[in-house]
Amino acid sequence: MPSKRFDFITLQEALELLDVSRSTFDRWRRKKQLPYTKIGKEIMIDKNELERWFKLHASKRLEAPDAERQEGRRTVAALQPLVVNVGYQSRWAQIWTALMMKELGWFEEELAKLIPERVVQVRWHDGAHGPALVQGMIGGHIQIASMGDYPISLAFSLSRLLPDFRPVLLAFDGKTAGGQGISLVLGNNVDIRRPSRTSDLQIATVAQSSAGGRLSGLLHRFGTDDARIVHRDLDECMADMARGAIGGGFMGEPYASLARHYGLGSVVGAEGLGDDFLSGVVMEESWLARHPAVGIAYLKAHLRVHRWVRRHLREAAELIARVRRIPVKVAEDNLAKIRWDAAPYAKDIAALERLNPGPEGAPPAFFMPDGEIRHDASFLMQAIRELRLPAPTEGPIGGDWSAEQLY
Template sequence: MTSQRFNLISLHDAIDLLGVSRSTFDRWRKLKQLPFVKIGKEILIDKNELEQWVRHHSFSLQNPSFASGATTTITPQEQSTITVGYQSGTAHMWTALIMKELGWLEEELNIANPSRSVHVKWLDAANGTLLLQGLIGGSIQIASLGDYPIVLSQSLRQTLPAFRPVLLAFDGKTSGGQGISLVMRKGLEINEISEICQWPLSSAAQSSAGYRLSKLLQSLGGHEHHFEHKEMDECMAGIVKRKLAGSVMWEPYISLTQYHGVGQVLFPEGMGENYLTGIVADENWARHHKGDAVAYLKAHVRVHMFIRNNPLAAAELISRAKGIPPEITASIIAKVRWDAIFYSKDMNTLQQLSHPLFQEICFEGEYLQHAINALKLPLVSCDPLEGEWAVEQLY
């Protein structure tokens, strides 16, 4: 009999359902108040029992002291919630996924202020536009965004004066746009690249991939909006089901189409400008919650170091969380530069992307510098570093 027949879900699915980190989930489980079934080494959770447990403990779940097992009374003034928006479906932003799985943000927040309890909510979004909406509305405090959504946030800064997005650090980087490529359906014969203008294509709207597809079509004489706007899962499904000719995708979808033998990559070297991802927060929130912002960046830098120093362990963790073969996750993270530092070339790349919008990119290096200092690592300037990327990835 399958676990589905007994209405059982996996540990990872339960964690995603609750929107908490693995460490928080383990604490709840060890208190013997969260029901679970253990079959061999596998932990399974009955979905109905989990729903009843959540309803029963709804007050406790809102009280962060429950997550830590604390018995002391915490005043409302000492309680707070931080919502982190991330995109587990984008490989260059797997930092937040690893941070969530390891519970390092909660750990850093506790180090920053042991007397205060903070509940961390994790919002896994399909695209950066959804995260931007959360940042604007105040339901998200920190978010991982791709380069085009970062630029778009700066444009919205001018449109919505109360919204003050600021770039706090970079995340995954690759030169020449590697990590974003045009994937065509397997078996299509392409004599001239311009032929793609006549075929059904797709990519995510207002995204780094969508921007590059628009630019490519424009350069080929096609209409820059001659493609369907779909989420990346839908783009891949369209190629698999042969309903689409191709799509501009980001990793890990590029590697997955090759792994399953359903797609051919036309631009394996990448598409255009350096592909950048970064951490964005509202300036007003960061200013009034400096300790929280620095705590996040400390965890961010620690995860980067973990990926660089323990790539196989990082690949296995991502593989378990996402259900992607570990050889794929290992191959992808090896191609990404995990470096939070600001370089002039990074800022120039974002400025080039923002050229149609004529926006100045607002960044703040002070928070990252405080995080580096707190980790007792060699300090760097708050200002962007000049020249090419250092051979050694810094932070």
Template structure:
């Protein structure tokens, strides 16, 4: 109800008059100087100033008399070479993000930019520099972003949702050339092992080397494609690779997985954003998460369609893609076991001289019950997600 003494409108009344959502009116207050008065936690709007503001912005029309839509750019970073992050390829090919943006904010036009990066750390750097707004990355880059935030106080890495998951280290493993004489970890002593530097694979390789007492083994940093070539040509003793390169190497007879005891833990991937940007663009974040959940439904419900899309976009053989998709759990949900995995990784990778620890999990970016994901699920009329971490093992009943 309007403030009778001053004749002011509540924020909800202003939203009703303008016919917009809370996210939109918050953005207009920030970007378009929508007039408002803040008293404590309450926000009021002068109806006369609101009317003048509306006329001012309504007058900014094209010469043809049609409103000139504001263009907002959104940049999404992804990795076509990492199978557990393939949902982004489905979103891009089917235009799911553009579709959800139109539904969420029909008064705006959007330009969506897509950045295909060779590894997750490149996307973390782009998040820090503001060149990418939402990024699909593996668990090691997630942890690295938290470490970097301790040194860069203006960078607020925000975890949005999980993407592909595999249990017990599946989907990422050591591969030796076909016919290799290597039969045990000791056989790799003195032989070069290739992997992508500063990645989920390199982190697990470090674990494996330590668990097997091979501290002197030379590690060669290469792209994942070069790691596959190294196995194919036999110029390295082994390569530590992730899917689809594991399955691809096996399908062409280039190599075979080598027992990788000692790395343990689930292999997790997910979506990250800079919290400062996300807080000012909540509608965009929710639109992306809606597209993300829709892509997951396709990956689970119509894997043949997903495989065809991914094979075309990535260049990997469709039969390899189809096999890989079937072995991945496409689930954005936050389980307590997933949080423990990330917390363990964060503890193991703590900097030698870190800054003061942030208070609470929320500051670290791995808090339970992200409101963005809850809002996205509710908007899609999916069963309501729990605001708390889900207990127990991954289950079919809680599958997003």
């Protein structure tokens, strides 16, 4: 038996220990000689060697000559790791861009191109719903968030009450026309068109979400305003429907498609109910002013994912199916129905400004007046130029969605 004691850890354990992505790990292997051992197809890391490597790189600046230390003091900010917290929602098909970006490692890739001299740690936070990401942004725990239209509108409304919180909309994401992408799913024993004792009917939805904000209008259409609304996360809603604990749920995709796929109930679409269903990328304005290159890097990755989905739909669906553990057909059908477009159309911004995410009885100051959505297209324009894409017209694009103005 050899006397040397091996203390190997797996690649995933090393990623968690260093708190970095796979793309960052690979870059450090190439450029900073991070130690690793390949055993067959598996990458293993000696924990003791990894610890020595980490200490060596952490102490290099301290061992430099005086002149170098003086220079180092002037650039100390660049030597400190920059932590970027990204909020995404793997449960909403409309906002799958960030999930795909995370899995592909393209944000980290663009960061390495734009600011190669800076160590950046990207931390991904999978929010159960949009309001949770808004809360994270207010608390300073999230700097970049992908959200649906009602949470975006909620963020800007709350910024009126919290002057230090200044969100800015940088780009749009998935879009569907006329309320598509959100549906009412009713249990197999419920017929909402001929309701009896509808006051006993419980409909679940996520509070302050893009679905929840539209529910009252849909129930009014069917004359069931007295149905009881209960607030559930999407996973809880599906579980309660499967148990028959609730009459139905008003939910976004892919949950409506999954309910149909597994025979949990019938789907009543929300087409024609109000404005288009939109989503977008929001960042905190003061943080973005300090780190503009990070914003541009994120939007470059955002645009790349959109283009990839349009060109490689099946491959994108297989990625989503693997990560979310849903049928490939469900993932592909949903990806195909969504317009993956970052472009700011004037009608999209107007639709956001018409939303009223405030609860009943909220003071007038809570409601969002016209023009309250702060939108900055300059970062998106820079990302478009760096990717050498045809530049759109300056300012929001007029008219209806166009196949030529698609980003």
